[in-house]
Amino acid sequence: MSTHGIAWFPQYINYDSLRTLRDDWHTNCIRLAMYTAEYGGYCAGGDKEQLKQLVKDGVSYATELGMYVIVDWHILSDGNPNSHKKEAKAFFREMSREFKGYNNVIYEICNEPNNGTSWKEIKSYAKSVISTIRKNDKKAVIVVGTPTWSQDVDQAAADPIKGENLMYALHFYAATHKADLRNKMTAAINKGLPVFVTEYGICDASGNGAIDKEEANRWVQTMDEYGVSYIAWNLSNKQESSSIIKSSCSKVSGFKKSDLSDEGKWLYSMLRKKAGLTK
Numbered sequence: 001m002s003t004h005g006i007a008w009f010p011q012y013i014n015y016d017s018l019r020t021l022r023d024d025w026h027t028n029c030i031r032l033a034m035y036t037a038e039y040g041g042y043c044a045g046g047d048k049e050q051l052k053q054l055v056k057d058g059v060s061y062a063t064e065l066g067m068y069v070i071v072d073w074h075i076l077s078d079g080n081p082n083s084h085k086k087e088a089k090a091f092f093r094e095m096s097r098e099f100k101g102y103n104n105v106i107y108e109i110c111n112e113p114n115n116g117t118s119w120k121e122i123k124s125y126a127k128s129v130i131s132t133i134r135k136n137d138k139k140a141v142i143v144v145g146t147p148t149w150s151q152d153v154d155q156a157a158a159d160p161i162k163g164e165n166l167m168y169a170l171h172f173y174a175a176t177h178k179a180d181l182r183n184k185m186t187a188a189i190n191k192g193l194p195v196f197v198t199e200y201g202i203c204d205a206s207g208n209g210a211i212d213k214e215e216a217n218r219w220v221q222t223m224d225e226y227g228v229s230y231i232a233w234n235l236s237n238k239q240e241s242s243s244i245i246k247s248s249c250s251k252v253s254g255f256k257k258s259d260l261s262d263e264g265k266w267l268y269s270m271l272r273k274k275a276g277l278t279k
């Protein structure tokens with residue numbers, strides 16, 4: 001499960017929320033989405049100390065609960081990760097120092113490059129940030145975003161980065177992205193690329209609009225077949241289809257079925273079914 005922007009929905013970063021996700025939803029990973037350029041983001045006037053503290057808190061709850069946790073440098077409107085490379089390196093230097101020796105922390109170093117950013121430019125950014133992290137942590141899994149909002153895994157497969165424990169992000173929104181993108185994913189995997197779906201929704205790419213459960217089920221089936229891990233967007237009660245909690249519900253844990261949005265209900269029953277539970 002991915003959080004929404006932690007600057008906007010910090011209330012979900014607490015022990016009980018994560019315990020609910022683990023015990024009721026059978027989730028084993030939480031992604032902490034820290035926007036960089038959006039309002040209140042890390043490189044947009046956000047309170048850096050407060051944001052880092054939220055990340056540290058999230059990691060510590062996840063660790064206590066035996067869950068994986070993804071530290072997500074959530075670029076979006078900043079398009080090219082090189083535009084905040086210096087801040088990214090300083091951030092990941094500090095985080096990897098803090099979490100060295102943890103075996104459940106995963107670094108996602110650039111959510112979704114876009115606006116024409118080439119794989120070459122992403123690679124150059126990635127090499128630099130990876131070497132920063134590797135000074136503190138030789139083994140942590142590092143996920144690299146791919147061109148066109150983390151869809152062009154074909155480009156990464158054609159020219160992967162040298163190094164161990166590196167993965168590549170593919171993101172989809174089921175009402176927008178269908179067989180074409182799925183085929184791109186399976187082709188890249190068949191070529192040997194380790195792909196991680198670090199973000200997906202079952203509505204359209206805006207994070208809103210109608211959900212497409214049939215297409216979502218096709219994605220799940222393919223991801224399971226190929227052993228791909230997947231993280232749903234988003235844990236919040238914002239009034240949009242991709243939020244799993246209804247906007248009328250302000251609880252942050254112990255949700256009832258009636259507290260969930262349509263995406264939330266789909267996700268809840270999909271995950272529980274996978275865990276072998278019928279309800």
Ligand code: IDC
Pocket residue numbers: 038076111112149171173199205206207208233234238240242
């Ligand atoms: C969306 C949020 C929305 C917010 C917007 C801009 O759902 O509330 O206003 O970002 O900050 C992505 C991005 C993710 C988007 C999501 C839906 O990684 O940040 O969240 N999306 O548009 N990629 C494809 C879709």
